Amino acid sequence: MDFGLTADHEKLIESVRTFGRQHFTFENVSQWRRDGGLPDEVVRDFVNLDFNGFGVIHRRDHRDYDLVAQVLVLEELARVSGATLPFPNDFLNLQIMEEFADTDEFSFVRAQYQNEGRLAFALAISEPEGGSDTMSMRTSTRTVDGRLILSGRKTFVNNGEFAPYLLVAAVDQDAPQGKYPALSLWLVPHNLPGIEVYPIKKTGQSMLPFSDVVFKDVRLDENYRLHGKRTGFPQLFHLFELGRLFSCATALGLAQAAMEDAVGYARRRTAFGTNIANFQVIEQMLVDMEVKLENMRNAVYKAAWMLDDGADAKATRLAVALAKRYVPRAATEVASDALQVFGGRGYTCSERVSFIWEDCRGFQIAEGTDQIMVYIAAPLLMDKYAALAEEDRA
Structure with a gap:
């Protein structure tokens, strides 16, 4: 069992981090929140990054498709920006277009996205x-x-x-x-x-x-009308799983950003003659936040790996549903605790942690609510453990 990322994936994360540090300053992100979107030069710079070798900008040949790479990109984008960006939606929408369109229809949309950084459709x-x-x-x-x-x-x-x-x-x-x-x-x-x-x-x-x-x-x-060969509700439901995983990756990155901000503030802020990071109650909050981050990351990476690896369809559907049930809620809790570490300052627009909390909360609804994930996961759990019981009796 290898928990390490490949050298290519590490290189990919570093390229996204460099891009993010260049563009996503606190001042820029605050302005773009008010504007309701990213400027043209930022989205163009994003698609000009060398992603093609990782399948991030989709190809017709699914052998080049690496979902783990996309999850890593989206997590790092959210971490470095502390914001929900349009790119996760772009990735999902491109995949839906690819599945339902014929070659010419998809090529038109992909070329436009690669040239301008914006999708031609909503x-x-x-x-x-x-x-x-x-x-x-x-x-x-x-x-x-x-x-x-x-x-x-x-x-x-x-x-x-x-x-x-x-x-x-x-x-x-x-x-x-x-x-x-x-x-x-x-x-x-x-x-x-x-x-x-x-x-x-x-x-x-x-x-x-x-x-x-x-x-x-x-x-x-x-x-x-799109004229691709893969059509219908079953195919759409499968693609929803990708959207859920992209949401989880973004929520994970946001929670990581909140954690880093909280630790940094706890080490700087003094009260009663010492840094608040030395208070046991703050230490416990930060430790519990880190536990949740580790669990979130494991759930997201495992589900992405299973989809890339072509694992059993029921098993992957269960993994995605469990991740979507857990990750956004845990991310919201991490962001809420991070805000608490900041005290009153965290509830102002002077810190990004309050915006992170708002964004994380939305992922408990988007791409399938917490409650719907129970509806999806519970029957799959019954099947899983019924099969295990049959094996034990055999």
Whole structure:
């Protein structure tokens, strides 16, 4: 059993760290939080880093795909910036596009991302009345008088106000319905008549501008439909696992940033004639925070390694669900304790730890709530231990 990273992975982390130290100063991050996003030069510099050898910018050949590398990148980005950045969403959206699109469709999107650092589309899947129940999706397409019509409402669409295209998941009412509703993904121009966008003001994760998007009988061209061979709800559910892992990696990096800030402050801050780092109650808080960080990191890395290694599908699904159940909650607890170490100063905008806490809290909801992870993990646990019991009886 080897817990070490490869030399290539260490080099990758160092390149991300150098990039982060160059751009993500406290002043810059504070300004970009207020702006609601990153400037063009930062996103362009990011995609210009030498990631291709690690599969970070996806390729059609999955043999080049290294999920561990992506997790390491996202963790380090969150650690060095102390903020939720758009890159985890970019990674997931590229993967969804790659899975559902044909070669030409994906090549267009990937080339645009590599050239400009911004995706040409915003992903529109979640719905106001659906939430975690994705298969209750109401947004649909149908043929009316020979014309394709898109109707419905999507919510929590990241960058939905600004992207030139919307990648919309919709139930195809013209197709036969089987065990799963017939699902299609459409790359829809943002400026079509009938599309209305309403910004959503969030508590945290302020560099991700969310919005509601309403489709009022929008006329579609058949060419907007993605034509990849891997389609449907089962494939989408598999891709959700990647999104959960990316969220966990980001939450882990944020918690690590909070920990480093708390230790640094405890060593500087004096009270009652000594550094507060010497107080036993502070020592206990920091030790417990470190235990959680170690557990979080092990859960995230193991799940990523299992997916890269092609492990049993049920086992990987369980590993991801357990990580998503544990990591965001533990990250929020670490950030909350870090804020407590700072005292009143931690509850001001003078320190990034309060923003980190807000961002971590959002990951207990995004990409599958804590409660949904129990719903996913519990049956898999039953199967796992039933199989072990059968082996013991054999």
